[in-house]
Amino acid sequence: MLDVTITPHLEFLAADKPGQKLFVMLKLRPNRDVSASRPSTSFNFVIDTSGSMYDDTDLGKPKIDVVIDALNNLVRSHKADSRDRIALVQFDDSASILLPLTPATDTAAIQTAIDRLRDFSGGTCMAKGMQDALDLLQNCDLSSRRTLIFTDGETFDETDCRELAIQFAKAGIPITALGVGDYNEDLLVYLSDRTGGRVFNVVETANTAGTTDIAISELPNTIFQEVQQAQAEVINNLKLNLRTVKGVTLQRLSRVYPDRADIPLDTEPYLMGSALANDDTVFILEFDIDSRAGSRVRIAQLGLTYDVPGQQRRGELPPQNLVVQFVAGRGGVAQTNPEVMGYVQQCNIGQLVDRAASVAENDPDQAQKLLETAKRVTVKIGNDAMLQSLNLSIDEVRKTRKLSSGTRKTVKMGAKGKTVKMSDSPNEGLSEEQIRNLTGT
Incomplete structure (x- = not known):
């Protein structure tokens, strides 16, 4: 199998x-x-309905309306069929299940639940929404299950979110986390890593063309792709x-x-x-x-x-x-496997980026050095989207002697994005010893 x-x-x-x-x-x-063997899916959308979601975007509408439009587009697209079930949970100061797991073909019930997202406002307590999502999904055995969380702010209950992520992982439910605005990127990365999911940095304006950022106008396509990903798992x-x-x-x-x-x-x-x-x-x-x-x-x-x-x-x-x-002895040097080392290098790019982000405020010179090293490895591998993110961050550190919150999110989340498939052909990138020395592994 x-x-x-x-x-x-x-x-x-x-x-x-x-x-x-x-x-x-x-x-x-x-x-x-x-x-x-296309699996049945159980897909749960967990949507932030806090007060900040009513702030306007560059699209001329509030973020909550952009999310509602994206979800309605999914329903009308027929990307999901009778093998798929959809649930919808909202969270702000509290949380509620707007739609229990419902066949994707019941478009009227789903659209009614989506429209109810406008009925809420308050603070940000994401763990309450996560708990409702877990309760809905954890007993759906032998189905491809996924939770998508969309948030635009920092939650008040981060510790609870992290503890719940462990339960999601044990139940085999990946979390796709999408953040826009002043969210805590370390928390969203933790949720996706812990559960084997994915993470995205959503920006209001696509002013970082070519990077790994997702423009908010692309939210419908991103949601389509996540549903299709669950269907392909x-x-x-x-x-x-x-x-x-x-x-x-x-x-x-x-x-x-x-x-x-x-x-x-x-x-x-x-x-x-x-x-x-x-x-x-x-x-x-x-x-x-x-x-x-x-x-x-x-x-x-x-x-x-x-x-x-x-x-x-x-x-x-x-x-x-x-x-x-x-x-024993020094009769020869072992041959390294280029395919394996190519993936090791891509893994180490993420470590370099994380270290650069953590030291940028106090040691911008070291941050720039680490980012330049990550760039050299990225060029050899050929990950163009990641290269654009690194160029953006290197330019900012050089000019301002710091990394802004937005750029930090772009480069850190980008390091979690799509990687390049390696082959067993010779790789002329940095050697294993150079990578280990530079990354501290």
Whole structure:
């Protein structure tokens, strides 16, 4: 049901050498039969209806009206059919379910619920809306489930939001988070990373052409794409079971294609999200390995469990041994796998950007250096949208000696956007050692 390849970045490691890194690519691809099994979906929209949502946009209408128009366009588009169900939750100081899970073909009921979004106003308590969404979705087993959260401000209950994200992840429900205005980007990134979802920075005016920002005028298309993404997630509720031997530690687990997410390591099994039909989903595991004598050694064992909602089945990858050859002496240099290292580099771009954003206020020179390094790697990889975001941030730091809130969101959220699919052809980017030195990994 699920084709899996496990590829280390090196053919062998040096014996009797402490503190080595091993990057392992875990590539998943649903087989043809599974890819053809379009799942039913349960899609929940959680919409901020706080007072600031009534502020006008450059489109000449309030943000709440832009959202309402986008949702109505989805209903009229017939992108969803009888296999799909839609729910709608609003939140401000409180929250309410405007529409329980309803067949997407019941357009009259859905449009009536959407129009009710104008009936609310208040502060921003997003966790209350998230709780209602979780209650609606958590028992919808063997369905492709997703929650889309749209907000334009900072919530008063951030701690509760973070705790609820763990419950979403355990239930196998990815969160797509869209923020516009003065939202907390770190919180939205956490919600998407924790649940294996996605995150977008929505801007009122597309004055950053070519970047990863989403213009608010493009909100209807973005919502269409998220619904279609849920329909294409033929594998979901992916969980990685991993056991390492003594002296081997998993330091980082990241999804690196088709977009980037950092998978938290505080919950076992590791909750990894979903896999799309007819394409690869790629993860990178980063291990720290202590000194070993020359030998061939099993350093870890990994297995997967997952759901196939379109076939109403659950699947399992039996435990697979990760074996490494440790070679004594200096008879040769191990050949690195260019495909694996290409994904490692893309993962490290995100680390560079995060570090630059965190130090920009106190050390703009270091921030610029980190962004320039991220740019060099990005040029080699060929991610044009990310390159535009980096150019914008580098130019601002150079001119103003800081990163504005808007630019910080653009570059940080952009680092979570679509990544470039790598091949096994030679890559002339920065070497593994250069990347590790620059990023601190």
